[in-house]
Amino acid sequence: MAVVVLFSGIVQGYLTPLLPEVGLHLRIGTVGQNNIYLLSQLAFAVMTPLLSRLGDLYGHRRLLRVALAMVAGGSLLIAVRPSALTLAVGVTLQGALVGFFPLLVGILRSRAPERNRTGISLLVGVLLIAIGVGGLVAGALSERHAEAGLWTAVPVAALALAAGFVLPDSDAPRGGRFHYGAAALLTTGLLALVLVLAQGSTWGWATPRTVALAITALAVLAAWVVVERRSAHPLVSVRMLSNPRLAVVSGYTFCAAFGTIGFLGANALFLGASRSTAGYGMGLGPQAIATISLAMVTAGFAGSTLTPYLARRLGDRAALASGGGLVALGFLGMALFHDTLAQYVACALVVGLATGLFESITRTLSAEVVEEHETALAVGINELALSLGAAIGAAVIGAFFAAHALRGTTRIAESGYLWGWGACACAALVGMALALRYPSARGADTTYVLQPAQGGELA
Template sequence: MAVVILLGGIVQGYLTPLLPEVGLSLHISTVGQNNIYLLSQVAFAVMTPLLSRLGDLYGHRRLLRVAIAMVAGGSLLIAVRPSAVTLAAGVVLQGALVGFFPLLVGILRSRAPERNRGGISLLVGVLLLSIGVGGLVAGALSERHAEAGLWTAVPVAALAVVAGVLLPAGGAPRGGRFHFGAAVLLTAGLVALVLVLAQGSVWGWGAPRTLALAAGAVVLLALWVAVERRSAHPLVSVRMLSNPRLAVVSGFTFCAAFGTIGFLGANALFLGASRSATGYGMGLGPQAIATISLAMVTAGFAGSTLTPRLTRRLGDRAVLASGGGLVATGFLGMVLFHRTLTEYVICALVVGLATGLFESVTRTLSAEAVAEQETALAVGLNELALSLGAAIGAAVIGAFFAAHVTAGTAHIAESGYLWGWGACAVTALAGTGLALRYRSPGTTDAAQQQHLARSGELA
């Protein structure tokens, strides 16, 4: 399982830093590079619920092997014949990595439920570390030849294919029918939503195209809910969305991801900004920025591995709320202490620690909030909340940056960063408030517990 997650992390970490150099080498414009990144975000959003649901219906291991094959094929395609077309096709295939975590947790929960929490925390730690390592390795490989870094994921993909063959089967497939109509509505709605979030700052948030696409997303997703409610074989049970534990955890995930992941790009910009030119920043080069990013994911690894022990001692709700509190503390620290590199890095490490903590505990609680046969879908919905939180966070921060540009220059004013850090802190505090509403299953009475055991619903 760790080898499979290693591939997912490497793929998430290696391509984005390479795109500017590779785009220049392959004569891909900045717009083209942005479109490739946009395609990957659309693929993530679409494949998350589809792979998770198909795994619950037809077997987690079967769908996991399909997902591994897609990611491996996309990675090989990009490396062997790099071009604008193959990069676009490759990142779409690599989008199947979003199915890794939900499907692996489905296998883990059915085969070794007693190791569910420890296993998830280890996988989250491996994921975070591999994202940081992927960027460093790709950067080192591409120093002399930009396209050499595109081979970073290929050896790991080969190992993951072998690991997929060796993995044991999960529980018996649930069976049932796949609702294609609901899948089309959900896919179209998510595509429209991701396009709005990714391109809104480019088109203009009040532009007719942006507003029309946002309205279309709302209509399509509303139609999807209506279809699911009347379906005998829903793609995603709407009752699951009203599960109070799953709703709280997913809402918290959205709020935490808003800052911790949504601000990653802006973090690199601040570290690289020249103080003499802008009045702020650390003036670091790519290698130093990558080293700080690796330190942050190492702190995340520590937070993830500590999570099972902390939940045993403090309880799920306390750890969930602590994760939000740490995120808020880190960003408030950036608002107050960002003049020296030491101060800023300490705050960044607090955010990194909180990232490992919240990613581990939310995935664990999402899996445990539903019956075993719905595990992959529940974790998949939490992954979708994470992706949307990160996308909206990046869009909001981008809007603050666009509104705070130093007159007569192209530089972002320091106030843009202050507003961005403040927004991340406030959103994290909102997530902490949600976390305090979380109730462990032990707080329900005995009669309700018997009903939950039979139905798998916690609404």
């Protein structure tokens, strides 16, 4: 499982830093590079619920092997024949990596339930470290030739495929049918929603195109809910969406991801800004920025491995609230103390620590609050909340930057960062408030299973 998650982290970490240099070499402009990134986000949103549900229906190991083959094929295609077309197809296939974690947790909960919490915390830690290492390795390989870094994921892909064939399958009960109509509605609604979030700042949030697409997304998703409630074989059970524990965990995940993941791009911009020209920043180069990012994910690894201990000592609710509090503390620290590199890095490490904690505890709880045959889908819903939180966080921060751009230049005023840090801290505090509403008791190893709702009751 760790090898599979290592592959996922490498794929998530290696391509984005290479896009500017590779795009220049392949004559792909800024708009084209942005469209490639957008394709990956759309693929993440669509494949998360579909792969998770198919895994619950037809077997977690079977769908994991399919997802591994898709991601490995996309990685090989990008490396062998890099072009605008192969990059677009490759990142779309790589989007299947969002199914890795839900499917792995489905196997883990079924085959080794006593190791569910420590196993998930270890996998989250490996994922975070791999994301940081992927960027560093790809950057080192690309120093002499831009396209050499595109091979970073290929050797790891071979190891992950081998791991997928030796993993045991889950023995969770299966059954039911795949609802193609609901899948089409959900896919259309998520595509429209992610497109609005990704392109809203570029198109303008008040333009007719943005408003029309946002209304379409909401209308299609509302129609999807109606269809699911009337279906004998729903794609995503409405009862699951009304599960108060899963709702709290998913809402908390959204709020925590808003800042911890949504601010990653802006974090690199601040570290790279020159104080002599912008009036703020650290003036660091790509290698130094990558090193600080690696330090953040190392802190995340520590937070992830500490999570089971904290949950046992303090309880699930306190562990959730601690993650939100640490995220808020880190961003408030950035807003108040960002004049020196030591101050800023200390605050960034707090955010990194909180990232590991929240990603571990939310994936654990989302698996435990549903029946075993719905494990992958519940974790998939949490993954989708994480992706949407990160996308909306990045969009909001981008809007602040656009509003505080210095007239006649491409530079951002320091006030834009202050508003961004403040927004991230506020979102984390909202998540902390949600965490305090989580029904938890001491003795965090308890596995909560919600009984089926009677008579279609909704919370």
